[in-house]
Amino acid sequence: MATIRDVAKLAGVSVATVSRVLNQNGYVNEETEKRVRKAIEKLNYKPNEVARTLFKKTSKTIGLIVPDISNPFFPELVRAIEDVMNIYDYTVILCNSDEKSEKEKQYMDVLKQKYVDGMILTTNQLAIEEVMELDIPIVVLDRPSDHSFPSVIADNYHGARLATRHLYGIGCRKIAHIQGPAHVVNAMQRFYGYRDEMKSLGLWEEALIIQGNYQLRQAKEAVLQALQTNQVDGIFAGNDAMAVGALKAVQQLGLRVPEDVAIIGYDGIPLTEMTTPELSTISQPIYEMGAIAARLLVKKIEGQFIEQLHYVLPVTLIERESTNRRGKS
Amino acid sequence: MATIRDVAKLAGVSVATVSRVLNQNGYVNEETEKRVRKAIEKLNYKPNEVARTLFKKTSKTIGLIVPDISNPFFPELVRAIEDVMNIYDYTVILCNSDEKSEKEKQYMDVLKQKYVDGMILTTNQLAIEEVMELDIPIVVLDRPSDHSFPSVIADNYHGARLATRHLYGIGCRKIAHIQGPAHVVNAMQRFYGYRDEMKSLGLWEEALIIQGNYQLRQAKEAVLQALQTNQVDGIFAGNDAMAVGALKAVQQLGLRVPEDVAIIGYDGIPLTEMTTPELSTISQPIYEMGAIAARLLVKKIEGQFIEQLHYVLPVTLIERESTNRRGKS
DNA sequence: ATATTATATGTAACCGGTTACATAAAACAG
DNA sequence: CTGTTTTATGTAACCGGTTACATATAATAT
Numbered sequence: 001m002a003t004i005r006d007v008a009k010l011a012g013v014s015v016a017t018v019s020r021v022l023n024q025n026g027y028v029n030e031e032t033e034k035r036v037r038k039a040i041e042k043l044n045y046k047p048n049e050v051a052r053t054l055f056k057k058t059s060k061t062i063g064l065i066v067p068d069i070s071n072p073f074f075p076e077l078v079r080a081i082e083d084v085m086n087i088y089d090y091t092v093i094l095c096n097s098d099e100k101s102e103k104e105k106q107y108m109d110v111l112k113q114k115y116v117d118g119m120i121l122t123t124n125q126l127a128i129e130e131v132m133e134l135d136i137p138i139v140v141l142d143r144p145s146d147h148s149f150p151s152v153i154a155d156n157y158h159g160a161r162l163a164t165r166h167l168y169g170i171g172c173r174k175i176a177h178i179q180g181p182a183h184v185v186n187a188m189q190r191f192y193g194y195r196d197e198m199k200s201l202g203l204w205e206e207a208l209i210i211q212g213n214y215q216l217r218q219a220k221e222a223v224l225q226a227l228q229t230n231q232v233d234g235i236f237a238g239n240d241a242m243a244v245g246a247l248k249a250v251q252q253l254g255l256r257v258p259e260d261v262a263i264i265g266y267d268g269i270p271l272t273e274m275t276t277p278e279l280s281t282i283s284q285p286i287y288e289m290g291a292i293a294a295r296l297l298v299k300k301i302e303g304q305f306i307e308q309l310h311y312v313l314p315v316t317l318i319e320r321e322s323t324n325r326r327g328k329s
Numbered sequence: 330m331a332t333i334r335d336v337a338k339l340a341g342v343s344v345a346t347v348s349r350v351l352n353q354n355g356y357v358n359e360e361t362e363k364r365v366r367k368a369i370e371k372l373n374y375k376p377n378e379v380a381r382t383l384f385k386k387t388s389k390t391i392g393l394i395v396p397d398i399s400n401p402f403f404p405e406l407v408r409a410i411e412d413v414m415n416i417y418d419y420t421v422i423l424c425n426s427d428e429k430s431e432k433e434k435q436y437m438d439v440l441k442q443k444y445v446d447g448m449i450l451t452t453n454q455l456a457i458e459e460v461m462e463l464d465i466p467i468v469v470l471d472r473p474s475d476h477s478f479p480s481v482i483a484d485n486y487h488g489a490r491l492a493t494r495h496l497y498g499i500g501c502r503k504i505a506h507i508q509g510p511a512h513v514v515n516a517m518q519r520f521y522g523y524r525d526e527m528k529s530l531g532l533w534e535e536a537l538i539i540q541g542n543y544q545l546r547q548a549k550e551a552v553l554q555a556l557q558t559n560q561v562d563g564i565f566a567g568n569d570a571m572a573v574g575a576l577k578a579v580q581q582l583g584l585r586v587p588e589d590v591a592i593i594g595y596d597g598i599p600l601t602e603m604t605t606p607e608l609s610t611i612s613q614p615i616y617e618m619g620a621i622a623a624r625l626l627v628k629k630i631e632g633q634f635i636e637q638l639h640y641v642l643p644v645t646l647i648e649r650e651s652t653n654r655r656g657k658s
Numbered sequence: 659a660t661a662t663t664a665t666a667t668g669t670a671a672c673c674g675g676t677t678a679c680a681t682a683a684a685a686c687a688g
Numbered sequence: 689c690t691g692t693t694t695t696a697t698g699t700a701a702c703c704g705g706t707t708a709c710a711t712a713t714a715a716t717a718t
Contacts, residue, residue, distance in 0.1 A: 013667075361696080
């Protein structure tokens, strides 16, 4: 690999001049620049980013910590982030934390040591003090903003009310909710939205809460169980995977969806279109969330002014067959 | 951020001694080491990885180029790679190429400039000469090994024969194949497997080939089209997404799956369990493929001997409802 | 004609580590 | 008791860029 000194020698100039040509700053004579460029070409010279990073303390790299990329909510989010960062010439280091704070801490330390210019965190275990003392630009994604970091999240509470109200609107009166893990803030928000809507409809009943863990299989079992003892005509699942689980359970019991039991999920991941019947869901603007978070981070890194620190994006109800009781639409 | 010189000063030794403590090499007196460690602790010193990289020319980082992380085949693969690399203390830079060679080339150049220790490539547009001249450890994943790089792939040809034979085994005689894009080598291998099996069964007919592009929607349309003109009692889809498309098409036409038309997919991604009926599929050992590729890369990077250069992993038939004609199993 | 400013280029320190080499004391051998 | 080896530590060059500063010539102003 050629270095800047090789280029300088071949062009008959000093390294400073080559550097000036590369960075297009300072004074360089036109003729000289041509010679330098020719030398660069000839040697197929590419500046060493590491040396640059060491001196400039900026690596054009960011860290992205997600719980688990194989959870179908995240690929699109990650894709959005990578797309935007790529436009601004940043590369993305991907880390899976499994929601474990030690793993997260470890990753954050390593990322800091590698001089990443910033991080996007998608996590529940956020230890704010630890993150603060990293003293690195941070954006928090898909998590609430009870802190001073810029954040992007969808409106979980409102989405849950929307879903519940929709089931009510199609005639459901015994609406169960499959709740996500209690340690996941978003899952709790969705639960609160469901609870408040149910209360305001006068339909609230503790017994209608089904405990889920965001996984299909467990949700299916829990729903099978719940349907033994409870009369239910609508199910609002805390995420799409659990909605599929509910669907399978209901079908297994020989009940019809949506006639006997209507089902709505949450997230709007692609698989909701793949089931039969297709699942209604509350769709989060996943790509947009990622893209906004990435742009926020770039602004933070480059020291630009940030007009809006916290984004709460609207969600939309997607009506599909699993809640369509008026026949084919 | 504290530097090694701060530590040296506080401990009253030279930077060389601190470095020796950090890297556990050379001679260091026990007492001295204690003092140094205390100073490190006190200053919360973390060595600067970038400086280290510059000198040692190894960054403990690898590049991973995939076509598109939001394609459901890749998240699990990426997860496996990240898991294994994490064990060996490497971080992973994720790049989406969209199968475009310019984008790939760009990424590879940037990665090289950032001194990544190696790359895992998952791509069809592989320009071998360009990759060769990077002169960096490479592992090729999910792509055939018509080259000198270590590679990991599943047995597409055999899997396709297996799928076809399975449909035959449950009584299908008019077996259609939804083919993936012609420029995707794996899709062609699957097609060849289908063709050869059909020929050896004496069932081969050009007309049974349906052109797909790996997407659900297009496959659905193509199948709707095909079923107008052709008698078909079995469909082997080139991937799982297209199998879902086929399922939707068949159901829309009022035909029963598997009784009228049996369907089998390819890949074994999670969504095959989420449809109704659940889809039979040829399952690739996705996680294992990623893990093996990662371990191969580590060996290559660390200059260890590689016993086996090319891995062709076996696939397995997963029988589910979409090809089960003997009733509930 | 001289002072001032713009243009052009080079030298060397610096970023924060690693390590070859030099030096010296301690331990051991003959 | 001297020579060799082992242990312990420091100095400074090096990795490959960037940039502050010095220097010099050309252009412009006074």
